[in-house]
Amino acid sequence: MSADSTATSAEDLSRGYLDDVHELLLRIQAEESKTIAAAAELIADQIAADRLVHVFGPGGHSNLAAQEVFFRAGGLMHIAAILDEGTLLSNGALRSMAIERTPGYGRIVVRDRDLGEGDLLILVNAYGINAALIDAALEARERDVRLIGISSRAHAERTSPDHPARHPSKQNLHDLVDVAIDSKVPIGDAIVDVPGVSERIAAVSTFANAFVLNALTLHTVNELVARGIEPPVWRSGNAPGGDEANGRFLGRFRHRVPTL
Numbered sequence: 001m002s003a004d005s006t007a008t009s010a011e012d013l014s015r016g017y018l019d020d021v022h023e024l025l026l027r028i029q030a031e032e033s034k035t036i037a038a039a040a041e042l043i044a045d046q047i048a049a050d051r052l053v054h055v056f057g058p059g060g061h062s063n064l065a066a067q068e069v070f071f072r073a074g075g076l077m078h079i080a081a082i083l084d085e086g087t088l089l090s091n092g093a094l095r096s097m098a099i100e101r102t103p104g105y106g107r108i109v110v111r112d113r114d115l116g117e118g119d120l121l122i123l124v125n126a127y128g129i130n131a132a133l134i135d136a137a138l139e140a141r142e143r144d145v146r147l148i149g150i151s152s153r154a155h156a157e158r159t160s161p162d163h164p165a166r167h168p169s170k171q172n173l174h175d176l177v178d179v180a181i182d183s184k185v186p187i188g189d190a191i192v193d194v195p196g197v198s199e200r201i202a203a204v205s206t207f208a209n210a211f212v213l214n215a216l217t218l219h220t221v222n223e224l225v226a227r228g229i230e231p232p233v234w235r236s237g238n239a240p241g242g243d244e245a246n247g248r249f250l251g252r253f254r255h256r257v258p259t260l
Helices: 003-031 033-048 063-068 093-100 105-113 131-142 153-157 205-226 242-247
Strands: 053-056 079-082 120-124 146-151 179-182 190-192 201-203
Touching: 003 033, 003 190, 003 205, 033 053, 033 120, 033 146, 033 179, 033 205, 053 063, 053 105, 063 079, 063 205, 093 131, 105 131, 120 131, 120 205, 131 146, 146 153, 146 205, 153 179
Parallel strands: 053 079, 053 120, 120 146, 146 179
Antiparallel strands: 190 201
């Protein structure tokens, strides 16, 4: 095969991937609009009361979800990311996977943040089954924390109860939260079949989670404006006037958000 034909084939693959990601996001928009709106109401209630909104993505790449909406240009200043060191890939990928499969670990994280009645926690995980995630949800429920879950219902329901990543209770995130948003991520996450390669290539969960979270932000801001509230929103520090714009609000959050 010539270099030109190889390039064309790769271009076709990437174009197909783009089309599939676009289709996935359109499906989330069409099928999850009601759950996104319901979750945004809970977030708007918190911000209207000047309370933080906590976001935790237990799992290696699920941590990116918490980072997506934390201290981010165009993001809400009331977002408090839980960036627990245990499952961050920067501390070792295999270690991260082992920690997210450790029963009891998620409870420790929620207790450490001292979440309780009146708090709101968004839990994000593509698969919706791992031990750290389920324990975080169970601990939060016992503490009367309101819960929003973002995960793939199909992935959870089609994963064997005996899968080693599962919580000992075999429960799924979408059954434990007040509002469950289905990210539609297919089993295995990667979606592109490349001829001659046994495994699928190119994952989609980061796109799905980022879209859901930013859609939540948009719905929340729209709801707050309808209530006559303009919420504080981050401006990029690299944009003109960014430091000055953000500086007007830092005093309200600097000592309330542990990771700020």
